[in-house]
Amino acid sequence: MATVERPAGAARGARASTGPELATPPLVVRRREEEETVVTFPTLVWREFLAGLGMFVFLMAVSIQVNAPLLQKANTAITPNPAKAPWYFVGLQELLERFPPIMAGVAFPTFVIVFMMLTPYLDKNPSRRPQDRKVAITMFTIYLCLAVAFVLIGALMRGQAFNFDPGLLFGHPHLSSPT
Template sequence: MTEIPEHLLKRAQAAREKSADAASAAEPAAASGESAAPAGDSRIPEALLKRSQAAKAATAGGAAPDDEGARGGGVAVAEKVGAMVAAVPTSAGVPVGAGPGGHTQRLLTVVKSGSIQDVKATPVDKVHTWPHLLAAEFVAALAMTAFTFIFSVFVNAPLLQLANTNATPNPSKAPWYFLGLQELLTMFHPMVAGVTLPGVGVIFLILAPFVDRNPSNKPEDRKFATSLMTVHLMFWAVLVMIGSFFRGPGFNFVLPWVDGLFFEL
């Protein structure tokens, strides 16, 4: 059990003594019909005090009040308020042991609010990987597998004969996915076409997420990224088509509708 400080015990004892003195001084005044507290110290409105005295005089004389609804309720309220005021020890209109401004509240202890706080996570614009992302990727993988299967049915891709080191084919072309790089070798130095330009492309692809930080998934909101990727694909597609259909013997430029087609799928 918590011990009460000594100064609080002394203050309570002084309050009890002053309350007993006030009660003993109020008894003769009550016997003579006077108010227990001075008019200046009373906290009861003057109208209620007069109504209470009139009701007491009427009751002592045996006469009933004229207005029961107006006086009876007022007498009861006045008597209750007077009893509460008399029960509180006062000193010059201020309760004994009160703090600044006459307040009687006391701060016992400070309770930390960390354990009673209901902290909720702030909602963010995110979705789970499953099923939102993986379901779409699975459907895309099935579509690409079906397209590859159908394409292989209609397009024949047989293995060629064994390579003969004594007879180099003319023209000698790389697979179609490398024909763009082979076409660059006819335009630039091998160091530029084989190392510099492909290296710059790979580095740009690595930096692409940091260059374009637009979180939108709509093409109309990402015109810069869409335009840049379209230009890259068109540039590479044009190189592949030139190497496939417009290069003949000696990898020279030919017209397919004049000299024929020197390309095999």
């Protein structure tokens, strides 16, 4: 095998200046093959089946117990108070309360999406071990915590007129803003 590949690799290396790296991938694959492998069928398929079954049973139980919300028929004349976005966008709504719209509604989300897509190209650290990736892991954890915090605040602690009211968490809405 190796004797067959070497001339091909050498020929490729002669064409491209970055040849050595391009010619090596097969060797990397061969080294990894030393790790123990298993057949995906039935090993993996069985696990997937069990995971899917578990999820289905869970969803069926929830669906029997809890009805999906359905309020009064849509009416543009009556604005509910507070009016909230779906929960996964409520973090954005929360940002809109705190920052100018151009920042919260446009700059932040665009930055997050673009930065997220560029992550693999910006992160030049080749190691996958957590102890070598402290900066990346810290940054991502801060981002996750902020995202979750904003969603939770927006969803659970925003009362009438989207006013901040942590009392809602404990079922005691603040009484100073009656409407």
